[in-house]
Amino acid sequence: MKALVFAEHKDGQLKKIAFENVSLAKQLGLDFECVVIGGDINAAELGNFGAGKVIHYKKDGEYSPDGYAAILAEAMDNSSADLLIMGATSMGKDLAPRVAAKINAAVATDCTEVEMDGGDLKIVRPMYAGKVLATIKLSSAKKVITVRPNVYNAEENKNTANIESKSSNVDFKTVVKEIISSAGAKLDVTEADIVVSGGRGLKGPENWHLIEDLATALGAAQGASRAAVDAGWRPHDEQVGQTGKTVAPSLYIAIGISGAIQHLAGMSSSKYIVAINKDPEAPIFKVADYGIVADLFDVVPRMIEELK
Numbered sequence: 103m104k105a106l107v108f109a110e111h112k113d114g115q116l117k118k119i120a121f122e123n124v125s126l127a128k129q130l131g132l133d134f135e136c137v138v139i140g141g142d143i144n145a146a147e148l149g150n151f152g153a154g155k156v157i158h159y160k161k162d163g164e165y166s167p168d169g170y171a172a173i174l175a176e177a178m179d180n181s182s183a184d185l186l187i188m189g190a191t192s193m194g195k196d197l198a199p200r201v202a203a204k205i206n207a208a209v210a211t212d213c214t215e216v217e218m219d220g221g222d223l224k225i226v227r228p229m230y231a232g233k234v235l236a237t238i239k240l241s242s243a244k245k246v247i248t249v250r251p252n253v254y255n256a257e258e259n260k261n262t263a264n265i266e267s268k269s270s271n272v273d274f275k276t277v278v279k280e281i282i283s284s285a286g287a288k289l290d291v292t293e294a295d296i297v298v299s300g301g302r303g304l305k306g307p308e309n310w311h312l313i314e315d316l317a318t319a320l321g322a323a324q325g326a327s328r329a330a331v332d333a334g335w336r337p338h339d340e341q342v343g344q345t346g347k348t349v350a351p352s353l354y355i356a357i358g359i360s361g362a363i364q365h366l367a368g369m370s371s372s373k374y375i376v377a378i379n380k381d382p383e384a385p386i387f388k389v390a391d392y393g394i395v396a397d398l399f400d401v402v403p404r405m406i407e408e409l410k
């Protein structure tokens with residue numbers, strides 16, 4: 103099976119998910135090439151993870167859903183690849199169905215396991231907000247998959263990538279002209295290796311410094327339950343769960359979060375889960391690897407102190 107790995111970047115840097123997907127393609131033993139769309143990107147970095155060839159479409163400017171989808175469809179045709187691998191990121195979610203429609207492919211989104219099974223792909227993906235793990239095969243000739251960030255390790259595998267620079271005549275019809283506000287440079291919950299999340303148990307935004315300080319001490323991203331977001335304590339881009347973001351960090355620390363099913367839907371595939379809650383019956387303890395039954399206002403300052 104021949105594959106293309108779409109390598110996403112942000113602020114001039116390739117994203118970790120790009121390296122993770124190169125490692126996945128390598129691990130699956132696929133014959134693959136990478137595709138980068140954008141101007142000033144060090145595409146050769148993909149070689150550090152085993153990429154042998156990178157097709158670099160030198161297109162400056164902001165993201166365009168139509169334009170990127172058209173370029174990826176063109177790249178799939180030119181390389182006669184059967185499979186396109188992308189990240190299950192905001193951009194991946196936006197692009198995967200658009201490209202799939204253009205190349206008549208089936209799509210599997212948010213895959214958490216991908217393996218080869220007799221020359222075909224066998225994929226596991228959560229459905230119904232994580233209540234079911236479906237094992238699926240895509241029956242179409244062309245396939246598009248998006249892989250959840252942080253599920254596969256980006257493993258160094260030194261290679262010298264051959265970079266093919268390309269220009270494309272694709273018309274970027276819809277272009278993001280101006281970004282009015284952005285999440286800024288803060289670490290995104292979906293990409294962080296450690297996430298510290300807070301919930302209603304924090305009692306109010308004035309106590310959020312406990313989450314901030316613990317996250318800073320651990321080099322973690324901050325997350326929040328929907329209760330904290332709905333109350334206006336935190337921005338929506340930090341919400342973890344069914345109607346927020348899905349995260350799979352190495353370590354997820356849930357503080358003052360009860361563990362409602364909709365919250366678990368967004369974080370239960372984290373490698374290690376630590377819960378701090380004063381209620382020993384809180385459902386979060388059912389998924390936690392380590393639990394601290396205590397008042398967060400007592401425990402969290404001590405953890406911060408200890409870590410400092």
Ligand SMILES: Cc1cc2nc3c(=O)[nH]c(=O)nc-3n(C[C@H](O)[C@H](O)[C@H](O)COP(=O)(O)OP(=O)(O)OC[C@H]3O[C@@H](n4cnc5c(N)ncnc54)[C@H](O)[C@@H]3O)c2cc1C
Pocket residue numbers: 300301302303304326327328329330341342343344345346347357358359360361362363364365368378379380381384396397398399
């Ligand atoms: C369609 C739908 C979609 C939803 N999507 C999401 C989603 O994406 N993400 C999400 O999070 N929720 C989502 N929800 C809401 C979800 O059902 C819960 O209401 C929400 O997760 C509760 O947030 P919480 O755990 O912060 O608050 P609570 O359930 O109120 O829990 C607060 C916890 O803090 C503990 N606590 C209180 N004081 C302390 C203290 N001093 N020390 C230690 N512990 C303390 C309590 O024991 C309690 O367990 C959704 C709901 C619906 C219906």
